[in-house]
Amino acid sequence: MSASTIMPIRWCDDGHLELLDQRTLPDRHLVRTVTSAEEAAAAIREMVVRGAPAIGITAAYGVVLAALEQDDSGWPDRLEAAMATLAASRPTAVNLFWALARMREVMALQRHAEVAPVAKLLEAARAIHRKDLDDNLAMGELGADLIARSEPCAVMTHCNTGALATGGHGTALGVIRSAWNRRLITRVHANETRPWLQGARLTAWELDQEGIPVTLAVDSAASLLMAQGRIGWLIVGADRIAANGDVANKIGTLALAVQARHFGVKVMVVAPSSTFDLEVASGVEIPIECRDASELTHQGERIVAPQGIDIYNPVFDVTPASLIDAIVCERGVIEHPDRTAIARVIETCR
Structure with a gap:
């Protein structure tokens, strides 16, 4: 058995997230480009993306987007602020907080790094995404x-x-x-x-x-x-x-x-x-x-x-x-x- 061909969440190699806007289906197929943790939180809050697992996956990628910001001075504080914004987007779906906790574990392991550990965070977000599909099957x-x-x-x-x-x-x-x-x-x-x-x-x-x-x-x-x-x-x-x-x-x-x-x-x-x-x-x-x-x-x-x-x-x-x-x-x-x-x-x- 293979996964559905419907892809509501897609990470792009040039460093942005694409979300299928679920508010416009089925009459319009619109893809929303997300380039920051704040935009990811807004997409969750406004129900561009919805469903507890999808919210968690989007939040994980939102942390990666925060890490991609050019200013690496004090990156742990910057990422914590981004996660607080993401956590406030939907208070009931526990998968959101679970995904953020996984990303925080990666941050803790890299806490002495001078710059934000983008590659490690992206690896973790992709792992959350892949595991959700495997779990669903x-x-x-x-x-x-x-x-x-x-x-x-x-x-x-x-x-x-x-x-x-x-x-x-x-x-x-x-x-x-x-x-x-x-x-x-x-x-x-x-x-x-x-x-x-x-x-x-x-x-x-x-x-x-x-x-x-x-x-x-x-x-x-x-x-x-x-x-x-x-x-x-x-x-x-x-x-x-x-x-x-x-x-x-x-x-x-x-x-x-x-x-x-x-x-x-x-x-x-x-x-x-x-x-x-x-x-x-x-x-x-x-x-x-x-x-x-x-x-x-x-x-x-x-x-x-x-x-x-x-x-x-x-x-x-x-x-x-x-x-x-x-x-x-x-x-x-x-x-x-x-x-x-x-x-x-x-x-x-x-």
Whole structure:
């Protein structure tokens, strides 16, 4: 199996980063050139790039861009300032902080160098990028093995967890790709995922590009599809997983998991080990990012809500571990996740 041909993140040898602007898909294919850590942070904050693994990869390359600046006097302080800017761009996705921690380790090893260790930092960023793809391919097969325990079925997914959100192939969508290649799924039901419509604009586009049968549905139709017995698995990604197995993911995931439990649909969460935050005891401690009210009050330039009313626009919600049948990471499958099961797979490998 090879990675998807979709490349949302590309490092160029002349020293800049290219990001496929996910805000304009599917109608326009625009590539944004990023030349500084500040521009990388802005791209993350403005959702040019999105998806927890892709955010982490972009941040790693952002550190490299900071190191490429000509002024090498006091480079450790300059890079720390750049990392602080990158860290503030999206507070919920733990992969961002994981990637920055990896880059900080490289800095520590080179702390006595007179100039910024560009080559070492670039090597580390590329390694993070490559490992994410390798991990996605491994998770794809592990998740497909779970689906293989029963008859081929249709599956549902939420938001976008494919090549666009990762270093390639995808997490939840990577499982779907792998399972489709093994003829284990018959169709994908993609929720539109308001208000940014990542399911409509990105997931449906990725699946259509690869000839995988996809049905796009309004978010609120999910329970009807489950009630009709059309769905075998709900397969989603994660932006942060607490030590007890609670999962922060795109807003709407909690409601889907509750509905799935009621209608007997199994729930699979797919995320690399870097998404686990063992310092966070439970989902209660996970910060939930809220975004600008205009995402709800406007459709483009058109106002679709009364002006001046209160708006609640959280990006994520937290699904308790009790509603999750399995968490798949590159190190293995954690069925019926709890603190002990997660520590066995994650902590013992660190």
